């Protein structure tokens with residue numbers, strides 16, 4: 001079996017360890033990509049064809065390491081991988097020297113064309129074809145050429161990177177050796193060593209953009225933390241104040257409740273007293289009503305402006321006519337009585353007049369009876385005093401008798 005890529009001779013001579021061969025994929029679109037890569041022209045049938053591993057990136061093989069260490073029987077490609085490395089550059093030279101194919105010639109022509117100044121660069125107005133030039137490229141092929149160019153570039157970069165890697169590796173190994181040397185003297189230099197390493201790390205960190213952003217963020221974080229602490233402190237102060245207020249409030253509440261209780265007791269006591277006073281008042285009023293008339297009670301309550309009923313006036317007229325002196329005395333004392341003017345101006349009803357007359361007659365009778373009685377008494381006394389007693393006492397008695405007589409006549 002030989003590699004199907006145009007110009008590649010791998011497959012005949014090399015063993016599988018040196019160069020594995022991969023059969024075409026069963027996926028038709030992927031197989032077409034592989035086929036294009038082979039550049040075998042029209043009529044190329046990829047059945048039973050292979051492509052050697054030189055055209056694939058090392059990463060395209062899943063199990064390179066296992067294979068190389070003998071853990072796998074064959075190399076296996078990753079899924080959907082396409083060959084990218086067109087490794088006929090070296091062989092191409094040989095082929096060109098031996099017998100330059102049409103294809104190689106074509107490429108050489110193209111290279112010359114691409115190196116020549118183009119129209120838009122200002123050297124000529126039109127593009128001119130060489131004598132005997134024949135159109136050879138389909139569009140697909142152009143794309144393929146461009147792909148190839150980028151692939152070659154990629155390869156170059158990879159080679160450079162590998163070189164760099166090798167160099168780094170050797171450097172690292174050298175460093176390892178020197179580190180081992182240092183480690184023997186570490187007891188002496190340990191402090192300096194650690195210090196240097198520390199500063200080195202610090203420098204690396206400060207140069208690292210990630211580190212910068214981290215320190216910026218950490219600055220913000222510490223600012224926020226500071227603010228948070230301040231807010232917490234303010235909150236604590238407010239809470240303390242709040243609890244103080246709550247205590248004060250509770251004390252005020254307690255005082256208020258005490259006051260309320262005291263007031264309630266006071267109100268209860270007052271209302272008790274009020275009922276007592278009201279009953280007393282009622283009793284007084286009852287008593288007053290039993291003694292005085294309505295008009296009189298009104299007068300006691302309100303003063304002088306009272307409209308007297310005729311029955312009142314007539315009743316008190318009796319008292320007035322009987323003894324005007326006593327009536328005047330009572331009026332002056334503030335007894336609730338109709339004024340003398342009112343009584344004098346009122347004409348007594350015949351019934352009352354009769355009563356008055358009768359009262360006056362009775363009084364006269366009484367007076368006469370009294371006089372008679374007095375006379376009788378005097379007579380008796382005279383009889384008793386006719387016994388021999390002192391003259392003086394007799395004289396005195398007659399004198400007093402005379403005076404008494406005078407008074408009675410009046």
Ligand SMILES: [Zn+2]
Nearest residue numbers: 003008010052
């Ligand atoms: Zn090959």
